[in-house]
Amino acid sequence: MKPEDARFIKAIIFVNSLVPLALLAWDAAHKNLGANPLEYVTRTTGMLTLIFLMLSLAVTPLRKMTGWNWLGMNRRVLGLYAFFYGSLHFLTYIWFDRFFNFKSAVGDVVQRPFIAVGFASFLIMIPLAITSTNKMVKRLGGKRWNRLHKAVYVAGILGALHYWMLVKSDTRLPLTFAAVLAVLLGYRIFSANRTTKTQTRPTIIPR
Amino acid sequence: MVIKRPEQIPSSEITDKKVYLNRRNFMRGAAMLATVVATGELYRRLNEPPQPTPRGEKLAGVQPPAPSVRSTSEKLTSFEDITSYNNFYEFSTDKGAVARKAKDFVTRPWTVRVEGLVNKPKVYDLDDLMKIAPLEERIYRLRCVEGWSMVIPWVGFPLKALLDEVEPLSNARYVAFETLFDPKRMPNQTTSVLDWPYVEGLRLDEAMHPLTILATGLYGEALPPQDGAPVRLVVPWKYGFKSIKSIVNIRLVADQPKTTWSMYAPNEYGFYSNVNPNVPHPRWSQARERRIGEYGLRDTLIFNGYAEEVASLYTGMDLKVNF
Numbered sequence: 459m460k461p462e463d464a465r466f467i468k469a470i471i472f473v474n475s476l477v478p479l480a481l482l483a484w485d486a487a488h489k490n491l492g493a494n495p496l497e498y499v500t501r502t503t504g505m506l507t508l509i510f511l512m513l514s515l516a517v518t519p520l521r522k523m524t525g526w527n528w529l530g531m532n533r534r535v536l537g538l539y540a541f542f543y544g545s546l547h548f549l550t551y552i553w554f555d556r557f558f559n560f561k562s563a564v565g566d567v568v569q570r571p572f573i574a575v576g577f578a579s580f581l582i583m584i585p586l587a588i589t590s591t592n593k594m595v596k597r598l599g600g601k602r603w604n605r606l607h608k609a610v611y612v613a614g615i616l617g618a619l620h621y622w623m624l625v626k627s628d629t630r631l632p633l634t635f636a637a638v639l640a641v642l643l644g645y646r647i648f649s650a651n652r653t654t655k656t657q658t659r660p661t662i663i664p665r
Numbered sequence: 666m667v668i669k670r671p672e673q674i675p676s677s678e679i680t681d682k683k684v685y686l687n688r689r690n691f692m693r694g695a696a697m698l699a700t701v702v703a704t705g706e707l708y709r710r711l712n713e714p715p716q717p718t719p720r721g722e723k724l725a726g727v728q729p730p731a732p733s734v735r736s737t738s739e740k741l742t743s744f745e746d747i748t749s750y751n752n753f754y755e756f757s758t759d760k761g762a763v764a765r766k767a768k769d770f771v772t773r774p775w776t777v778r779v780e781g782l783v784n785k786p787k788v789y790d791l792d793d794l795m796k797i798a799p800l801e802e803r804i805y806r807l808r809c810v811e812g813w814s815m816v817i818p819w820v821g822f823p824l825k826a827l828l829d830e831v832e833p834l835s836n837a838r839y840v841a842f843e844t845l846f847d848p849k850r851m852p853n854q855t856t857s858v859l860d861w862p863y864v865e866g867l868r869l870d871e872a873m874h875p876l877t878i879l880a881t882g883l884y885g886e887a888l889p890p891q892d893g894a895p896v897r898l899v900v901p902w903k904y905g906f907k908s909i910k911s912i913v914n915i916r917l918v919a920d921q922p923k924t925t926w927s928m929y930a931p932n933e934y935g936f937y938s939n940v941n942p943n944v945p946h947p948r949w950s951q952a953r954e955r956r957i958g959e960y961g962l963r964d965t966l967i968f969n970g971y972a973e974e975v976a977s978l979y980t981g982m983d984l985k986v987n988f
Contacts, residue, residue, distance in 0.1 A: 466693055474701060478708050481708055493750030493957045494760075554960075555962075624948070628856075630856075630858075
């Protein structure tokens with residue numbers, strides 16, 4: 459793929475990832491967020507965080523299955539969007555549920571375990587976002603970087619758990635996220651096993 | 666093999682670089698636009714904004730509240746909010762989608778069977794039911810167990826008037842209520858998010874309390890489907906889920922009846938479910954609430970602010986145990 463095409467695909471993904479935010483802002487400006495706008499914004503940003511987490515996790519399996527290597531370069535931006543929407547989700551909570559009263563937020567973490575779980579998921583994403591630059595990959599070394607970034611699965615699991623813990627009875631959506639996560643994680647484990655097996659008996663592929 | 670030299674291609678046939686780039690940019694612009702529209706469309710599909718509800722039919726002869734009933738001067742929640750933010754799992758578990766899903770819910774003809782431990786069991790047609798007592802406006806706070814609240818001008822009559830008509834027997838101690846079960850009309854009943862039909866219950870003295878009403882309207886108009894048409898219970902000092910909607914059966918019984926939410930999660934939802942800021946839900950605090958239409962949070966009041974009227978019903982009871 460030509461670099462300019464790669465750039466264009468990146469631009470498409472970057473811009474499209476902003477569309478939900480743009481519509482959310484549009485709806486907010488037009489007072490079209492329903493009767494409980496804060497709940498709406500919290501729910502929407504939370505959903506977007508989970509969706510972008512799943513999308514970023516789906517990149518590598520998809521790339522391997524399709525052989526479309528250009529997918530790989532879009533993993534970082536999807537992961538960063540997950541962190542971005544996660545930050546908005548956290549900000550909505552701290553602002554409109556706790557009114558920047560951090561002491562009450564700490565108390566809330568104890569009283570509402572689902573808040574603690576969601577917060578843990580968010581905390582895990584912070585170092586991953588910080589170490590997402592090329593420079594950091596070099597500084598940490600590919601292997602260590604990869605090991606660190608496996609934590610994104612923990613963030614995803616905690617995120618889905620956070621959602622599951624807060625719904626009253628309709629667990630279909632949280633369970634869907636969990637199922638997607640299980641498939642992605644399952645694929646990872648499966649392909650890791652396979653590569654270690656092939657590594658023990660290397661074959662030379664004629665080119 | 667003849668290799669054409671570039672000069673052999675007449676310059677008039679070479680696409681101008683500008684045109685070539687323009688076309689390319691145009692295609693890219695179109696591709697970008699198409700994906701943005703598709704993403705926007707997907708977002709809208711998954712996150713449909715609520716539609717305004719048409720106003721209902723005006724109810725005739727609605728009386729002001731009985732002077733014995735303490736009203737509230739708090740600001741009413743808007744009709745739009747009351748009719749677009751609903752917990753009615755029979756239609757959808759998405760509060761913003763209930764109105765849309767319930768839009769065509771037909772509530773005529775409708776009958777309510779009153780039976781069990783009574784002298785005069787009877788099947789009431791909706792019109793008969795509404796003639797039992799004059800319809801009154803009752804402005805009540807409604808506190809949802811999820812932590813939000815509204816102020817709603819209900820139209821209805823005391824449940825006591827109905828119970829007096831059927832004459833409960835001396836061994837009747839509880840009242841059990843049941844919502845319609847008809848998955849063709851209530852589409853989400855095909856799922857198993859709850860056990861259907863939805864059932865609720867009150868102690869007989871709670872049911873006879875002057876604040877307890879059967880509501881058939883709000884804002885002076887017939888109840889919209891999403892708010893529990895055509896007839897629902899309103900018990901203002903209890904969490905909203907106790908105020909069962911679209912009632913088809915009322916049964917006087919001797920033993921405490923099963924209730925949907927306490928069957929679903931007995932450690933989270935009790936039979937009484939009185940609004941109580943001091944008894945947290947196992948997964949969240951009940952100390953404060955978000956009044957729909959307001960920015961901040963309010964303190965939740967014990968018995969939702971109706972302690973003066975109803976606290977005596979529970980003297981000697983440990984409200985932490987009987988939550």
